[in-house]
Each structure stands twice: as structure tokens, then as C-alpha cells.
Amino acid sequence: MKFTCTAALTGLASLFCTQMAAADDIDVGVLLPFSGVYAALGNEIEAGFTLGLETFGSDLDVEIVLHREDTEVTPATGLTRARRLILQDDVDVMVGIVSSGVLGAIRDIVHGAEVPLIVANAGNDEATGADCSPYITRVSFSNSQVNRPMGTWMADQGIGTVYTLAPDYAAGRQMIDAFTAAYTAAGGTVVGSDFTPFQQTQDFGPYIAQAQASGAEALYVFYAGGEAISFVNQYDSFGAAEGLPLYGSGFLTSQLYVNAEGESADGIVTALHYVPTIDSPENAAFVEAFQAANDRLPSEFAVQGYDAARALIEALSTGANDRESIATALRQVSFTGPRGLLSIDPVTNNLIQPIYVYETVTGTDGMTQTVLAELPAEADPANGCAMPSVVSN
Ligand code: PHB
Numbered sequence: 001m002k003f004t005c006t007a008a009l010t011g012l013a014s015l016f017c018t019q020m021a022a023a024d025d026i027d028v029g030v031l032l033p034f035s036g037v038y039a040a041l042g043n044e045i046e047a048g049f050t051l052g053l054e055t056f057g058s059d060l061d062v063e064i065v066l067h068r069e070d071t072e073v074t075p076a077t078g079l080t081r082a083r084r085l086i087l088q089d090d091v092d093v094m095v096g097i098v099s100s101g102v103l104g105a106i107r108d109i110v111h112g113a114e115v116p117l118i119v120a121n122a123g124n125d126e127a128t129g130a131d132c133s134p135y136i137t138r139v140s141f142s143n144s145q146v147n148r149p150m151g152t153w154m155a156d157q158g159i160g161t162v163y164t165l166a167p168d169y170a171a172g173r174q175m176i177d178a179f180t181a182a183y184t185a186a187g188g189t190v191v192g193s194d195f196t197p198f199q200q201t202q203d204f205g206p207y208i209a210q211a212q213a214s215g216a217e218a219l220y221v222f223y224a225g226g227e228a229i230s231f232v233n234q235y236d237s238f239g240a241a242e243g244l245p246l247y248g249s250g251f252l253t254s255q256l257y258v259n260a261e262g263e264s265a266d267g268i269v270t271a272l273h274y275v276p277t278i279d280s281p282e283n284a285a286f287v288e289a290f291q292a293a294n295d296r297l298p299s300e301f302a303v304q305g306y307d308a309a310r311a312l313i314e315a316l317s318t319g320a321n322d323r324e325s326i327a328t329a330l331r332q333v334s335f336t337g338p339r340g341l342l343s344i345d346p347v348t349n350n351l352i353q354p355i356y357v358y359e360t361v362t363g364t365d366g367m368t369q370t371v372l373a374e375l376p377a378e379a380d381p382a383n384g385c386a387m388p389s390v391v392s393n
Pocket of ligand 1: 101
């Protein structure tokens, strides 16, 4: 396998760029945020994807041409860029999407144009629920999947009341809804909830003060990227940790930026589908290779990119070579990767994977993660998904 690209790739990937591609190439659209609050996430997914192509693609007798587009964190931009990849670049498959809002915006063109999309982050529940499509396969997580287990787990720990906060967009709403449903079903009470303007909130102080005033036993939040760093630092400087311990979905304390949060993150308990301290041979090999290539530990975003590449290579290895056959093959991939055994739920095309509850602690070499519980893999409910079949041309 050889890589080429149609737009300048950064870092390691640029080593693989050549000028022109042969006629029977596989054209892959890479749709990620390279600017905006999730830019670091986009770069990290790309680093994992590049490593995955190198690691798993060496025996593949096909040239992969990457077409790279910046979605920003803006649904309208994501839609324009997806249209370009589908209609102008005529890609065979697309990979990426970080924001649930962007995934919601491009869902109809992906489904309508019958172009397979490997979702490498965006957790939008609808994309593997009521808006599911045989062309949308998720190798990341769903918003429900990483929050539902924490609702049950926190109630089981005897935490009786919680206040919730999240950014006001699809992912924030879905994550808090999933947490709240599981937490209240297990006997907990959500005493208050608020949503902060997405990409516009610099000062979380008033929201944290409101959570403190609610008298809740704990605070549960979703924040990611730059917003997570600001939130955790401000929560700490408010002295909120004293009476209001912080919990959340694990993007809050992602390996990608937990060292920018520093000791402000110490003691925060969250849940996620991947932490770099998972003790398995597959993870050890991945951590070593990612560190060698990037000089840092990998995060969940890196593993999502890495597994997206592996899923693509596995699909292409079956001989799939056009939109329809790639879509069909992607739905059947299954492998044991750095985060454990992964398989695609044929009912929804969502990933089935274990979830890890972890505490962020201060280590000898920066912040690190102690796994408190590995919760068994379970499929999300179908959430209204009536999976249409792949259309044969
Ligand atoms: C999302 O919008 O679905 C999203 C974004 C960033 C994350 C997780 C989910 O870290």
C-alpha cells in the first residue's frame, strides 16, 4: 500500500504524500476539524489514522489517496466540505467527523449519495439511532454509550444527588440525557442542570457557583478540547473540589490535554472507552508505536483514528473496492484492538466495546489514569433505527 494526498498533510503523514495517484486507487476523504475548539482532536485522530494505515496496510496491494478537508466545528462548513469530497473528488469512502453537530448536518448527504462514512469520533446517538444508515459505521463511541454506565455506577457508589453541566449542542444534550436517565433509574436525583453556550463560554465561574449553591453531592459534566481545559482549571481555582467532587464523561480529562489541566484534574472520576493505561498486549504495542511516532502517549482520539484505519484496511482486504462493497464490508469488521474486543452492532452500525471508569491521578511523569472499573460491553438500544439495506447498483 502507498499513501498519497491531495492537500498538504501535516507531520508524519506528509512523508507519505506523492503527487499523482493511479486509476484504481481508493480515494479516502478525511473530514476533521483542523481549526476551532476541537482542532487538537482532529490532529490527534489524524495521527492515529496515519499510524493505523502504516501498521495494518503494508500488505494491501492498493494505493490509498487521502483527500483532507477541515470541517472546523461548524455544521454548515462540514456539509460544504463533505459535498466537495463526494461530488467533486468522487471519494470511495470518508473517515472522520468530531462534532455531533457536524455529523447531524452531513447525515443526509452521506446516506443519499451512498458513500460509506467511518465515524472516528462524533457520538451523535441519532446517527446510529433514528437516522441510522448502512453507509454510516461508527468506530468511536456513542454519546449514550460513554455516559449511561456512569449514571448507574455513580448511583451504585451511593452518590444520591448530582448537578449537571455541558455545552449547549447535540453532544452535550445527548450525553447529559443518557447520564440522567440511567442515574435516576438507579435511584439518584438530578437537582439541577444547565447548558453553557458552545464555543462561546470563557468564564464557567457563574455556572460552577450555581452548581455549588444547588447543594448537590457531586457535579457531572461533559466538556472536551479547549473547553475541558478551561472548565477543569476554573473548577479548581474556585475551590469547588472541596464540597462538590467532579465526575463526567472521560473527554473531560483526556490524555490529549490532561497535562494542560495539570493537578487541577487530580481526583476527577470519569468514564471512557479508552485510557492509555489499559493493561493488554494490544494496547502496549499501540502505545509504544504511537509514542515512537509522536513523542507522546495516545488518547482516545488517537485510538479512534487508529481503529478507523484498521477497519478500512480490513474492509479493503476483503476485496471491497467501491462505495457499496466498502459499506457492506465495514459493517462486518471485528478485531481486538488497544481498547479490547470491538465489533459492529448489525442492528445500528454502532460499536460494541467495554467502558472504563477511571480516576485521574498525579503520577511521577505528569497526570495519569487509574482504572477503577471495566464495565462490560453492551449494545446501545436501537433508538428507532430501522436499518435500510445497502442499495445495489
Ligand atoms: C461530539 O460532538 O460528539 C463530541 C465532541 C468531542 C468529544 C466527544 C464528543 O470529545
